[in-house]
Amino acid sequence: xxxDVIVIGAGxxxxxxxxxxxxxxxxVLVLDGGDRDVRAANANFGLVWLHGKGMDxxxxxxxxxxxxxxxxxxxxxxxxxTAIDLQYEHDGGLVLCLGEADFEExxxxxxxxxxxxxxxxxxxxxxxxxxxxRALLPGIELGREVSGAxxxxxxxxxxxxxxxxSLQAGIVRKGGSLRGGSTVHSVEAQAGGGFTVGFGSEKxxxxxxxxxxxxxxxALARQVGLDVPIRPQRGQILVTExxxxxxxxxxxxxxxxxxxxxxxxxxxxxxxxxxxxTSEAAAVLSxxxxxQFPGLRDVSLVRQWAGLRILTPDGFPIYxxxxxxxxxxxxxxHSGVTLAAFHAGILADCIAGGQLxxxxxxxxxxxxxxxxxx
Amino acid sequence: xxxxxxxxxxxxxTIEIDGEIVPAEPGESVAAVIMRASAxxxxxxxxxxxxxxxxxxxxxxxxxLAEVDGQSSVQTCLVSVxxxxxxxxxxGKRRI
Numbered sequence: 001x002x003x004d005v006i007v008i009g010a011g012x013x014x015x016x017x018x019x020x021x022x023x024x025x026x027x028v029l030v031l032d033g034g035d036r037d038v039r040a041a042n043a044n045f046g047l048v049w050l051h052g053k054g055m056d057x058x059x060x061x062x063x064x065x066x067x068x069x070x071x072x073x074x075x076x077x078x079x080x081x082t083a084i085d086l087q088y089e090h091d092g093g094l095v096l097c098l099g100e101a102d103f104e105e106x107x108x109x110x111x112x113x114x115x116x117x118x119x120x121x122x123x124x125x126x127x128x129x130x131x132x133x134r135a136l137l138p139g140i141e142l143g144r145e146v147s148g149a150x151x152x153x154x155x156x157x158x159x160x161x162x163x164x165x166s167l168q169a170g171i172v173r174k175g176g177s178l179r180g181g182s183t184v185h186s187v188e189a190q191a192g193g194g195f196t197v198g199f200g201s202e203k204x205x206x207x208x209x210x211x212x213x214x215x216x217x218x219a220l221a222r223q224v225g226l227d228v229p230i231r232p233q234r235g236q237i238l239v240t241e242x243x244x245x246x247x248x249x250x251x252x253x254x255x256x257x258x259x260x261x262x263x264x265x266x267x268x269x270x271x272x273x274x275x276x277x278t279s280e281a282a283a284v285l286s287x288x289x290x291x292q293f294p295g296l297r298d299v300s301l302v303r304q305w306a307g308l309r310i311l312t313p314d315g316f317p318i319y320x321x322x323x324x325x326x327x328x329x330x331x332x333x334h335s336g337v338t339l340a341a342f343h344a345g346i347l348a349d350c351i352a353g354g355q356l357x358x359x360x361x362x363x364x365x366x367x368x369x370x371x372x373x374x
Numbered sequence: 375x376x377x378x379x380x381x382x383x384x385x386x387x388t389i390e391i392d393g394e395i396v397p398a399e400p401g402e403s404v405a406a407v408i409m410r411a412s413a414x415x416x417x418x419x420x421x422x423x424x425x426x427x428x429x430x431x432x433x434x435x436x437x438x439l440a441e442v443d444g445q446s447s448v449q450t451c452l453v454s455v456x457x458x459x460x461x462x463x464x465x466g467k468r469r470i
Contacts, residue, residue, distance in 0.1 A: 140470070241447055242420035243468045260420050260467045295470055300447050302436065 002028040003177070006197050006206040007353065008184045008220060011041035012160065012336030013343055014212035015167035015178075019078075020348025022176030029206065030171055031199060033216070034182040038232070038275060040214050041336065043307020044160035045237060045265045046257075047250060048338050049093055051125040051152025055113050059362045060279050060316045062117075064335070065124075068154050068344035073159065074341035083147075084166035086158045094133065094251045095156025096292050098145040103127070106150050125152045139246040149251075155187035157250040159257065160337050167340070184213065186263040187223045189325050195224070208327040210351055214271070214310050217332055225324030228365050230332055232273055232308035235266035236281040239303040240296070247293075254289055262296065264289045277304045309334040310367070319347065319363040321356050329356070330365075376409045389459040398455040405431060405438040405451035408461070416440045416450060417464040440464050 007018040010032035018030035033039075050068045053063025055279050068090075075088040097103040107127050112122045120270030128136070129148045136151075171178045186198035187209055195209040211221050215232045250256075267281045282304055289296055311331050312318055317333035329351055333339055350356045382399040389398050391411050394449050398407045405428035415425040416438045428438035429453045441462040442448040446469075451463070 241468060243470050246470060298445075299468070299470055 001194055001206055002204040003027045005029070005193070005208045005210060005212045006031065006204065007212060008031070008187070008197065009211070009213035009217070010168055010171075010180075011039060011212070011214055012044065012164055012167070012340060013041075013214070013331055013333060014210070015041075015164060015171060016336070016340040016343035016370050017210055017212055017331060018176055018178070018345035019167045019170040019174065021352055022171050022174035023344075024348060024352045026176075026352050028171070028176040029204065030168075030176060030178045031182040031184055032168075032178065032180045033198065033213070034128055034181055037183060038215050038273065038308055040307050040310060040334070041160070041164050043237065043305055044337055045235075045236065045263060046157050046160040046255065046337060047093065047252070048088065048090065048156045048158055049152070049252070049335070050154045051093065051147045052095065052110060052113070052252075053335075054117070056116070057314070057316050057362075058117050059359070061113070063317075063342060063363075064338060065097065065154070066346070067339045070341035070345055071156075071338075075343060078163075078166045078170055082166045084162050084169065086162050086166060088156060088158040089258075090154065090156030092249050092365045093152045093157070094128075094136070094149040094208070094249055095152075096133065096142075096251055097147050098143070098291060100147050102185065103147040110150055119236040124151050124154050127151075131272070136249060137247065139248070140293055143291045143294050145291060148198055150366040151249075157251070157255050158337060162368060163337060163340060164277065167344070168298075183216075184220060187211070187220050187328070189224065189328075193327070195325075195328060206352065208354070209327065211328070211330045212332070214332070215308055217330060221328075221330045222255075224328035226320060226330045226365070227234060228318055228320075228330055228332060229313055230318070231270075233311045233334075234269040234271050234274060234306050235309055236269075236277055236304060236306045237266050238264040238282060238285050238301050240264070240299045241302050241304075244301060246295070251292070253285075261302075262299065273308065275306050275308060277306045279321060281306075313368055317363055318358060318365045319360050320365055327354070375414045378410070380399060386469075387455055387457040389455050389461060391455070391461045392463055401454055403431070403451050404440070404442060404448075404453045404455055404461060407453070408438070408450060415463065418466055420467040423466060433443065 004027040007030040021028040075086045133149045182198045182199040240262040247256040322328040386397045415427045426437040429435045438450045
């Protein structure tokens with residue numbers, strides 16, 4: 001055996017799992033693909049976000065909350081290990097509402113979610129009227145249509161590229177191995193237990209294998225009895241020139257980075273494996289940002305990019321161990337930044353221990369195997 | 375630092391760069407004039423405050439950004455001089 005665990009994929013999900021495993025004394029090898037592979041981790045918006053998540057899936061709310069609550073410690077440990085500051089800020093996050101109907105809809109949707117949780121604690125969000133929003137954001141002009149906002153108290157944002165770099169550096173610092181340019185094409189069970197992972201003309205073996213290869217996971221997971229239904233969904237993001245700090249809190253689709261850029265996200269497009277940017281999206285995103293923040297009208301856009309989210313049919317993650325090939329795991333989600341603390345923590349614990357805990361069984365993709373109505 | 379290789383046969387115009395009156399040739403870019411100014415730089419970067427001068431001269435590198443007649447972050451290599459134009463070197467992040 002070349003390793004205790006081979007993690008296939010060194011994006012935000014795979015790198016977090018690999019980092020967590022390395023910190024638990026596992027001999028871990030993380031295999032990263034080629035530079036031109038589709039990489040969601042390079043296109044992230046950077047929110048560490050809870051409020052509004054988990055509708056009709058309370059387990060996802062609690063999973064996300066645990067990760068968000070662990071994020072500060074996680075970021076501190078990473079910074080200590082790698083000397084990379086993740087620029088994590090968590091003073092709250094806003095979802096602006098345009099018009100009264102939108103405000104009421106937001107309130108009732110969040111209330112419905114809160115009631116589903118059957119959680120005795122108070123909501124970790126509140127609705128703010130437009131005056132309160134203006135008081136929170138004194139440095140920027142708000143649109144006339146802005147009627148208020150929901151404020152998630154635990155929400156925040158971080159630099160997703162620093163997170164990725166830090167996780168990858170952390171794997172090595174903690175004694176793990178990371179190999180780039182190693183696009184995996186095969187995962188085979190060995191006769192005496194364990195797995196052989198093939199990439200290029202090489203083959204390496206490990207007792208366990210974790211497939212966290214984003215949109216490339218389907219073909220690999222199938223080889224070890226995991227049939228994961230995922231699809232790519234394109235998200236485009238705009239980035240402005242750097243401006244003086246004007247936005248102390250992120251919103252769901254506009255945030256200001258530590259360096260001063262304003263990021264404007266994001267589209268949700270079903271276009272298959274197409275990572276190109278479009279001028280239509282730039283127009284839509286600009287118009288939407290200006291309705292919320294007309295003060296941005298003279299700010300120049302300097303970049304636009306597109307990435308592909310990894311989406312399951314219900315939008316919630318898949319965490320599963322193969323029944324036919326025990327020791328083969330799959331981890332797929334589209335909120336790799338928010339869930340990074342969970343992936344490097346509880347999930348790494350489970351994989352180091354050899355099985356997923358009972359609370360995670362609800363995230364198995366068998367939930368999609370329901371008979372279709374005739 | 376830089377000088378013109380020819381004398382303009384068209385009547386010169388003047389523009390102002392941070393209060394300094396400098397001659398310019400009709401039709402040339404503001405960036406070209408900045409490069410002949412006594413301090414041939416256009417801006418200070420937002421994060422480290424280091425100096426940047428016009429570089430690509432074709433609208434790609436964004437190093438020639440300066441304030442032109444009150445408008446910040448203008449790519450001065452893409453703007454032709456007009457008589458009486460007022461240019462300010464841009465320091466750090468833009469204010470909005």
